[in-house]
Each structure stands twice: as C-alpha cells, then as structure tokens.
Amino acid sequence: MVEIGAIETRGLRVRRGRAEVLRGLTVSVPRGQVVGLLGPSGSGKTTLMRCVVGVQRVADGTVTVLGQPAGSPRLRRRVGYVTQASSVYDDLTVRENLRYFARVLDAPASDVDRVIDETGLGGQAGQLTGSLSGGQRNRVSLAAALLGAPELLVLDEPTVGLDPVLRSELWGLFHRLADAGTSLFVSSHVMDEAARCDRLLLLRDGEVIADDTPLGLLQATGANDAEAAFLAVIRAREAPERR
C-alpha cells in the first residue's frame, strides 16, 4: 500500500486581494516528522496553513490532508491548528479553558492534565489566562490544540516571543510528539529554527524554493547555516535571469 502523506498539495494557487500569494505549490509533508515551513514575512506561510486546515478559498489545485480533502468534516478532530492569535478565553483560568475545549472536542477529561504537563503550564493552571504573558498564552492555545491527540498539528509561528529555554523545550515537545507518530507542520520566519526540523520547506513569494532535510540543504548549497543556504538558493534561482 502507498503511504499517504500528512499533507499533499498539487498546483495550489491562492489569490488574496489582487495578488496571487501561492503560485502553483506542489508539496508533500510526510507523516511522523517535524516539517518546518520557513520563509520571510509575507511569503505565504499562513496562507498555506489556512489551506491545509480548510479555511482558505483556493483558486486552483488540490490540498489533501491525511488522505482526505482539506477542510472535510472528518478531519475536524484529526487536525490541530494554532494561529498566531490567541484562541482561548482570557476570563477563564488555564485549566478551565482546557476543560471547556476538551468537552467541545469530546476529548477525554484526563487529556487536560496531560497537555498542561506537556506545555509546561503546571505552575499557571489556576491562573486567569488574561493575566499570563504573551508566550504563556500562546502555550495555552497550543495545549488546547493537543487535546484529543490530533494526528496532524499545524502550528503558525509557535515559538514567537519565547525565550531560548522555552523555545528549546517546545521543540523538544514537537519531537516527542513526532516520535509518537504525530505529524507536525510548523512555520517560522527565524532561520535558526531550521536546524531543529526533520525536513524543511523554504517559501518565497508564494513559491517553494527548497524542499529538503536541513543537512541536505546545507550540502546542496555549501552553506554553513540555514540563512546562508536560503540566500544561496535565491541567488542560484536568480542567476540565469541576470545573464
């Protein structure tokens, strides 16, 4: 049997306003890995994630998630999505928020303690969410997305605003989840997070300019880090046009 990837897109085109922001993307995200979606601000990362979770109007092409068309009702509990904005209630405590979302998602009540533990929020569980720092609040949204143990997690810049220790802990969590079989699709505009991914998709101006492992990308470009590799890929693509 052919293994169905976590995410498959074919010729995906999206227009937002007058601009074409995804320009015929064909990408494949394997299961059970942490796949990084890296690219500068405005390159289309959030738009691609919106396509994956089925909330973006698509002009052309297909998006298949866990073998189903993106947005299909059967994917609702199988896919967790964390946007850049907080998706939890400020006037509830961390634990109250998670209990509420566990009920909405029909997740086991025991998941609440599990996700509090996984996201390191034990010390804040009884605190009103509105009184937390921005980074802590992001982790409450992440904890809510972990309820019910979805097979695919789509995380839009989950480490923004976190200190290096928390950032490192969160990447550790992502890999533990992947080791247990979860697929993670994680965006970042911070190139130094590239090395933490199993696989990378580099996006620029709505096009995938590289799809490789971090090591493969460094070897292919001869660069020492992801930022230099990104620039090398861009230069190589633009070189023929200069002639």
Ligand SMILES: Nc1ncnc2c1ncn2[C@@H]1O[C@H](COP(=O)(O)OP(=O)(O)OP(=O)(O)O)[C@@H](O)[C@H]1O
């Ligand atoms: N609601 C909208 N209407 C029109 N254009 C939009 C809208 N939202 C985003 N865009 C445009 O689509 C392009 C891609 O935006 P997108 O948010 O997907 O980029 P991104 O890579 O996620 O950026 P960031 O890292 O800043 O979040 C940008 O040029 C942006 O200006």
